[in-house]
Amino acid sequence: MKLLVxxxxxxxxxxxxxxxxxxTKFDSSGxxxxxxxxxxxxxxxRAVELKEQLGGTVTAVHxxxxxxxxxxxxxxxxxxxxAIRINKAPTDAFDIAHQISVIARDQEYDMIxxxxxxxxxxxxEVGPMLAELLELPFVGFANKVExxxxxxxxxxxxxxGVETAIIPxxxxxxxxxxxxEQRIPNMRGIMMAKSKxxxxxxxxxxxxxxxxxxxxxxxxxxTCRMIDPDNMEQLVELLHTEAKVI
Amino acid sequence: xxxxxxxxxxxxxxxxxxxEAVTYGAKLASKLGTNCLALTIASPENATxxxxxxxxxVHDVSLGWKHLDTSIYSKIIAEATEKLGADTLVLxxxxxxxxxxxxxxxxxxxxxxSGANALPENGDDGLQVRKSVxxxxxxxxxxxxxxxxxxxxxxxxxSPVVTGDAVEVTSLEISTEDSKIQIQSVSKxxxxxxxxxxDLVVSGGRGLKGPENWGLIExxxxxxxxxxxxxxxxxxxxxxxxxxxxGQTGVxxxxxxxxxxxxxxxxQHLGGVNNSKTIVVINKDPEAPFFKAADYGVVADLFEVxxxxxxxxxxxxxx
Ligand SMILES: Cc1cc2nc3c(=O)[nH]c(=O)nc-3n(C[C@H](O)[C@H](O)[C@H](O)COP(=O)(O)OP(=O)(O)OC[C@H]3O[C@@H](n4cnc5c(N)ncnc54)[C@H](O)[C@@H]3O)c2cc1C
Ligand SMILES: Nc1ncnc2c1ncn2[C@@H]1O[C@H](COP(=O)(O)O)[C@@H](O)[C@H]1O
Numbered sequence: 001m002k003l004l005v006x007x008x009x010x011x012x013x014x015x016x017x018x019x020x021x022x023x024t025k026f027d028s029s030g031x032x033x034x035x036x037x038x039x040x041x042x043x044x045x046r047a048v049e050l051k052e053q054l055g056g057t058v059t060a061v062h063x064x065x066x067x068x069x070x071x072x073x074x075x076x077x078x079x080x081x082x083a084i085r086i087n088k089a090p091t092d093a094f095d096i097a098h099q100i101s102v103i104a105r106d107q108e109y110d111m112i113x114x115x116x117x118x119x120x121x122x123x124x125e126v127g128p129m130l131a132e133l134l135e136l137p138f139v140g141f142a143n144k145v146e147x148x149x150x151x152x153x154x155x156x157x158x159x160x161g162v163e164t165a166i167i168p169x170x171x172x173x174x175x176x177x178x179x180x181e182q183r184i185p186n187m188r189g190i191m192m193a194k195s196k197x198x199x200x201x202x203x204x205x206x207x208x209x210x211x212x213x214x215x216x217x218x219x220x221x222x223t224c225r226m227i228d229p230d231n232m233e234q235l236v237e238l239l240h241t242e243a244k245v246i
Numbered sequence: 247x248x249x250x251x252x253x254x255x256x257x258x259x260x261x262x263x264x265x266e267a268v269t270y271g272a273k274l275a276s277k278l279g280t281n282c283l284a285l286t287i288a289s290p291e292n293a294t295x296x297x298x299x300x301x302x303x304v305h306d307v308s309l310g311w312k313h314l315d316t317s318i319y320s321k322i323i324a325e326a327t328e329k330l331g332a333d334t335l336v337l338x339x340x341x342x343x344x345x346x347x348x349x350x351x352x353x354x355x356x357x358x359x360s361g362a363n364a365l366p367e368n369g370d371d372g373l374q375v376r377k378s379v380x381x382x383x384x385x386x387x388x389x390x391x392x393x394x395x396x397x398x399x400x401x402x403x404x405s406p407v408v409t410g411d412a413v414e415v416t417s418l419e420i421s422t423e424d425s426k427i428q429i430q431s432v433s434k435x436x437x438x439x440x441x442x443x444x445d446l447v448v449s450g451g452r453g454l455k456g457p458e459n460w461g462l463i464e465x466x467x468x469x470x471x472x473x474x475x476x477x478x479x480x481x482x483x484x485x486x487x488x489x490x491x492x493g494q495t496g497v498x499x500x501x502x503x504x505x506x507x508x509x510x511x512x513x514q515h516l517g518g519v520n521n522s523k524t525i526v527v528i529n530k531d532p533e534a535p536f537f538k539a540a541d542y543g544v545v546a547d548l549f550e551v552x553x554x555x556x557x558x559x560x561x562x563x564x565x
Contacts (some may be wrong), residue, residue, distance in 0.1 A: 013494055013514045017383040037495050094351065094358070119494055119517075121379050121386075123360045128316060128348030137426060138316045140345035143488070153430065156341070157489050159256050159443075161434040163313065165427050177496065178488050209357035209392035213374060216385050224527070224537050229546035232558040235526070238542065240562065243524040245503040246446070246470065 001056035001149055003047040004109040006100055006130075007075050008036040009068045010120045019215045026120075026215070035071040038115025040078070041182040042175035046145050047113050048079035049180060054149050056110075057081045063090045063099045069198065076193035077185035083196070088203035093121075097129035098206045104134055110169045111152060116141050116176040124174065131172035139167060143178035249275040250283045250332035251301065252323055254342055255290035257312075262443055263338035265299045265406035270399045271336040272300020272409065273365055278334070285326050287319065288312060289415070297413030299406055305330065305418040314342055315425040320349035325420050327354060327394070334373075339398040340442065347398050357390035360398040363521075373397075381494040381517030401442055402500045402523075441490065444473035447501045449492060449519075451477040453508020453529065453548055457485035462552045463507060469559040475499070477509050493518035508548050511536025528552065 011017070012032040020027050034040075047058045060075040060083040062068055072083045086099045104112060112134075117124035124140065131138030143162070144155035152171045155164040185193075227235045239246045251271035253264035268284055275282035284301035286293050289308045296304050307322050323346065327335055335350065337343035339361045351358040359375040363385075366373040372389045375397055379386040441447065448467040454460065460474075467474045474490060481491035492499055494517030504522035508529065509515060516539055519525070527540040530547050537543045544551055 011380070013517070017380045019384070093348065097348070097352070119381055122381060122498070124344045125348040125351070125358060125360060128320075128345055129352050130348075131316070132320065132349040132352035135317075138345060138349065139427075140316070141341045158314075158341075158432070159261075159440050161432055163432045164430040165313065166430050167427050177491065209351070209355075209390065210359060211389045211391060213387040213389050215379070215387075217383070218378075218385055221525070221539060221541060224540040224543045226543050226545065229544050229551045229554075232544075232551065232555040233561070235542060235544065235555065236558045236562045239503065239524070239526070243503070243541065245524045246559075246562075 001050060001054045001111065001147065002107070002109045003051060003056060003058045004104060004107070004112045005039070005044050005047045005058060005060050005075070005080065006112070006114045006126065007039040007044065007060050007062050007071065008115070008118045009033050009062070009064055009071050010036045010118055013037070013119065017217070023214045023216055024212070033071070035074055036115050036118050038117065038175060040075070042177065042179040043113040043115050044075055044078055044080065045180035045183050046175055050111070050147055054147065059084060061086070061100055061103055063088060063096045063203070065089050072198055073193050074185060076196045076198070077189040078183055079189065081196065083198045085198060085200050086203050087200050091208050092210060093123055093125035093129060094209055095206045096126050097133055099203055100126070100130055101133040102204055103201070104130070108170070111147065112170070112172045113145070114172070114174045116174045127172055127174040134172070136170055136172050137167050138172045139165065140174045141176045142173050143176055145173055145175060145179050247331055247333040248281045248283050249278065249334040249336060250285055250327055250330055251336040252343070252346070253284045253286045253293070253296055254338050254340060255286060255288050258288070258290050260286070260290050260292050260295060261338070262406065263340055263401055264296065266401065266404045267336050267338045267399050268296050268299040268301050269406045270365070270404045274334065274336070277365065277368060283330055283332065285323065285418070287322055293415045294412040297411055298408045300409050301413060304413055304415045306415050307418050307420050309422060311425060313425070313427065313429050314345065315427050316345045316349055318422055318425055320346050320353060322420050322422060324350055324353040326418060329418065329420070333394055335394070335396045337396065337398040339400045343398045347396055351396055354394045354396070355392060356394035356396045357392035358396045359388045359390060361400050362397045363400045363403040366397070378521060381498070382520045383517065400500065402445070402502070441473050441475055441492070441497055442499060444499070445501050446470050446472035446503045447475050447499060448472045448505045448507070449475035449477070449509060450480065450507050451509030452479050454480070460485070462548070466505070466552055466556045466559065469556050469563065472503070477515055506536055507552060509536060510534050511539060
């Protein structure tokens with residue numbers, strides 16, 4: 001089974017979010033970057049597990065500049081066999097999907113795994129775009145991903161239940177909670193990662209369809225009103241008359 | 247050129263998200279001086295209702311099967327967009343809408359902004375759309391410069407508003423193919439309100455001490471008619487099912503009311519809930535960070551105060 005996992009770099013979950021003074025760019029000074037949790041915990045680990053079960057290879061792919069190499073090495077330490085970095089600070093999902101489609105079209109992977117979304121722009125756009133470019137089926141927000149080498153068996157939450165579908169390979173799947181358990185790279189993995197191949201390829205020109213204009217921080221809530229614990233009737237009253245939510 | 251809204255339905259009934267999306271599409275259409283059209287692909291019985299929320303026309307493409315096949319759905323929606331001459335497509339920012347939006351952006355060579363939480367500004371050089379980014383910690387404005395634009399609308403950001411009358415549903419002829427996806431099973435959980443759609447949510451954290459105390463959360467939720475949720479360590483410890491975990495790495499919600507009980511308010515938790523309209527926090531620690539994000543706070547032992555709150559809600563409902 002030939003697997004491709006798309007990994008992204010995002011600010012740490014505890015990072016204080018701020019923007020440059022003109023509000024046009026994310027201010028990354030002092031921010032620590034990590035591998036997007038959905039990519040690391042779920043997509044990558046599940047890909048490695050499928051390889052362990054069925055044989056084959058796991059390739060990690062990332063669109064980004066050389067400062068992403070630490071997260072790519074981490075992916076190799078967790079169990080990817082090799083990695084490809086497309087050398088470009090991406091503009092948006094449209095760009096990323098096009099860049100990855102070139103690699104994927106060339107290589108004929110059986111399964112392409114992504115995280116359900118990046119925790120920075122929360123768009124969940126790359127997976128469906130990539131699937132469409134490759135004319136492959138896409139199943140999003142999977143909570144369980146199995147395969148027998150011919151088909152993928154994927155479960156996901158639907159309204160009020162769980163749906164399990166069988167899809168012939170090749171397929172593009174985005175992974176959410178439940179697909180795997182986080183793995184901490186061990187010493188051996190970290191050592192081995194150093195000698196695994198990391199190929200750098202040059203990007204393709206992609207025209208933008210959407211331009212970021214401005215970012216801002218939301219105005220916080222007005223101060224919290226404290227309610228006497230012995231007067232829950234007052235809380236209910238306020239929720240009804242003031243907040244108008246019940 | 248008209249605005250086309252893809253109206254989602256389940257089991258023959260339009261979802262609340264469909265009415266929200268049509269409300270949004272109708273407001274956008276009037277801003278652009280054009281009509282709002284709605285598209286369904288499962289002929290829900292109540293599709294005529296979409297007219298009440300502002301759809302001038304409702305078009306139906308009936309599929310023989312019900313499950314989501316993103317390849318076929320996106321092909322149908324793209325063809326309908328072209329047939330109906332729409333240049334703006336509105337979807338719900340649900341798991342279905344999000345699984346389709348990216349495919350459609352490629353098919354229609356469109357510019358996509360997903361998770362919009364405000365009506366776009368219409369400039370000379372394109373629509374400018376606002377969405378929340380960094381898990382609700384910031385807002386971003388994006389300008390769509392492609393001629394075709396796709397917007398997915400965040401759930402609970404636009405209350406459905408009735409503005410007119412029901413309209414007749416016309417059927418739209420688009421050829422479809424058979425799905426390659428085979429459904430092995432669908433297990434139903436009866437009776438519960440799906441979390442992302444819930445207007446009221448009662449949520450518990452590690453302060454509850456163990457799964458045996460969840461009756462407190464459930465009783466309050468029942469009294470309110472609310473859905474239940476939890477913090478991540480609660481789901482990780484197996485006290486509650488994974489799908490109830492809210493936050494930056496769980497489900498992101500924006501209900502009208504979020505009641506957080508025994509949850510400290512870690513930044514990753516807030517990331518999934520801070521867009522809620524009203525937040526109530528119950529915590530015995532007055533220094534708990536969650537109070538900074540709350541509208542109403544109660545500093546108390548949850549085991550004493552939650553039953554009192556439940557009683558007060560029941561008394562209120564009985565009036
Ligand atoms: C990468 C990453 C992603 C994460 N994603 C998420 C996420 O998506 N969602 C999420 O929730 N967490 C997430 N977390 C975990 C998060 O950092 C916190 O650890 C977690 O939210 C804490 O859960 P809690 O508030 O239930 O527990 P605690 O932090 O232990 O808080 C329990 C609270 O209960 C109060 N309490 C205790 N007893 C009582 C009582 N008798 N009466 C009243 N109050 C009481 C305490 O004062 C305390 O404030 C993530 C962490 C990381 C590192
Ligand atoms: N720069 C990138 N390089 C490789 N994969 C990416 C990149 N950005 C996003 N992805 C993948 O696409 C998924 C969805 O991202 P997004 O559309 O940004 O929410 C992520 O979970 C990753 O698997």
